[in-house]
Amino acid sequence: MVEDIMSSTDTRGAQSHRESRESRAYTETCEILNETLSSKRESPFLRILLHAMESQGCAVLPKHFVVEDCKSFDGYGGFDAANNEIVLCENKFASMSRKRALKEMHSTLAHELVHAFDHCRGNVDFYNNPKHVMCSEIRAAALSGQCMLANNFPSAVFGKSRRGHQRCVKSQALRSFKSLHPEWSMEKSVILIDELFTKCYKDTEPFDRIPLSMNDARLAFKAYQSRNRYDP
Ligand SMILES: [Zn+2]
Secondary structure, three states, rough: OOOEOOOOOOOOOOOHHHHHHOOOOHHHHHHHHHHHHHOHHHOHHHHHHHHHHHHOOOOOOOEEEEEOOOOOOOOOEEEEOOOOEEEHHHHHHHHOOOHHHHHHHHHHHHHHHHHHHHHOOOOOOOOHHHHHHHHHHHHHHHHHOOOOOOOOOHHHHHHHHHHHHHHHHHHHHHHHHHHHHHHHHHHHHHHHHHHHHHHHHOOOOOOOOOOOHHHHHHHHHHHHHHHOOOOO
């Protein structure tokens, strides 16, 4: 499960940070992170998001990635808006096969970069405004590829597949929101997501479409290149 905008107080601490740096899990997670970032040219998701961040004046540098033991936090990573950091949880990535860890790292980075993009582009208040959190969670679930459908999905059932994508996005966003706001009842959370879903799902920036498949993501990247004359 990919998570979330993080509180910088209850999941992190100097002690765990120091311990992390000496562990095998820390080293392995750093390797998985570096491998994912060094192959970013193969990922339309990471290329669009990283370039969009740079275009907005929020270039993502190595110092913005932090690997640590997230202790009680039950996700793969998070975006710490207070410190402008994407946190990757070593206790998750180091306990899975390398193939799966690379896949989850990619998905986590894409998800957290959507939060970072939202943080960079506007007046979002992740700590005090539940609407901002829910909207960003909807966008992160929709645009990170985590609810992506299988490639080459038959066009005859495309309509059905889009509904499936929306169901997945709702479920993932609700789960992420609830982990950040456990005090909210499920009923109240569902009312909030229903209120925001259409508007936030339609906001696909910096993509020009919802990437329902890897092919969609590649097309979005091509469109991004021509829109921004992106030619690295
Ligand atoms: Zn999230």
